[in-house]
Amino acid sequence: QKEVEQNSGPLSVPEGAIASLNCTYSDRGSQSFFWYRQYSGKSPELIMFIYSNGDKEDGRFTAQLNKASQYVSLLIRDSQPSDSATYLCAVRGAGSYQLTFGKGTKLSVIP
Amino acid sequence: DTGVSQNPRHKITKRGQNVTFRCDPISEHNRLYWYRQTLGQGPEFLTYFQNEAQLEKSRLLSDRFSAERPKGSFSTLEIQRTEQGDSAMYLCASSLAGYVGDYGYTFGSGTRLTVV
Numbered sequence: 001q002k003e004v005e006q007n008s009g010p011l012s013v014p015e016g017a018i019a020s021l022n023c024t025y026s027d028r029g030s031q032s033f034f035w036y037r038q039y040s041g042k043s044p045e046l047i048m049f050i051y052s053n054g055d056k057e058d059g060r061f062t063a064q065l066n067k068a069s070q071y072v073s074l075l076i077r078d079s080q081p082s083d084s085a086t087y088l089c090a091v092r093g094a095g096s097y098q099l100t101f102g103k104g105t106k107l108s109v110i111p
Numbered sequence: 112d113t114g115v116s117q118n119p120r121h122k123i124t125k126r127g128q129n130v131t132f133r134c135d136p137i138s139e140h141n142r143l144y145w146y147r148q149t150l151g152q153g154p155e156f157l158t159y160f161q162n163e164a165q166l167e168k169s170r171l172l173s174d175r176f177s178a179e180r181p182k183g184s185f186s187t188l189e190i191q192r193t194e195q196g197d198s199a200m201y202l203c204a205s206s207l208a209g210y211v212g213d214y215g216y217t218f219g220s221g222t223r224l225t226v227v
Contacts, residue, residue, distance in 0.1 A: 004153070043200075043218040044202075044218050045218070090153070096167065097159050097161075097206075098156040098169070099156065099215075100156070101153030101154050103153050
């Protein structure tokens with residue numbers, strides 16, 4: 001059973017701070033890693049993907065991957081109230097096109 | 112609108128009835144996926160098509176569920192003899208072959224099913 005674990009939160013950060021979201025996964029053969037943002041009542045929206053160890057930056061977002069530790073994280077710099085949403089971590093295993101999602105972490109950015 | 116389109120947006124049905132949902136993927140995408148999401152959970156994979164071929168099915172997809180993608184274009188997901196446990200958001204996603212590992216999916220807005 002492939003598992004993706006996330007702290008459900010809620011994670012509250014003040015506006016302008018760095019929000020740190022974490023995810024661990026069980027399948028060592030996992031190849032691709034994704035972060036989705038989901039606003040209440042809406043469908044998930046892809047914000048970042050990463051497949052190599054290290055950091056990947058896109059604007060205010062940085063994804064970090066450590067395959068040895070089976071850990072992936074998302075940093076949001078200069079957090080804004082509009083970043084308040086549930087952040088879903090998703091993992092693609094070897095030889096499969098399906099994604100396994102975590103339950104998501106609810107982020108609340110306080111003005 | 113070039114996104115993934117799903118219809119209907121909402122469906123309320125009585126237990127035991129059959130329902131069918133439709134998904135129109137992004138036109139150049141040849142891969143299509145169905146997921147189900149319940150409150151407080153992440154999306155759960157149901158099935159995957161490449162063109163018209165159904166290549167992966169989850170154990171979650173009981174014999175009451177059937178999906179088709181005729182001619183590799185739009186897809187339908189049918190649930191027969193609905194049960195209250197089928198109440199969920201049904202999400203369709205599409206992607207382009209050769210890029211799914213890197214670019215992930217584009218999800219549609221979903222169909223919210225309520226079984227009463």
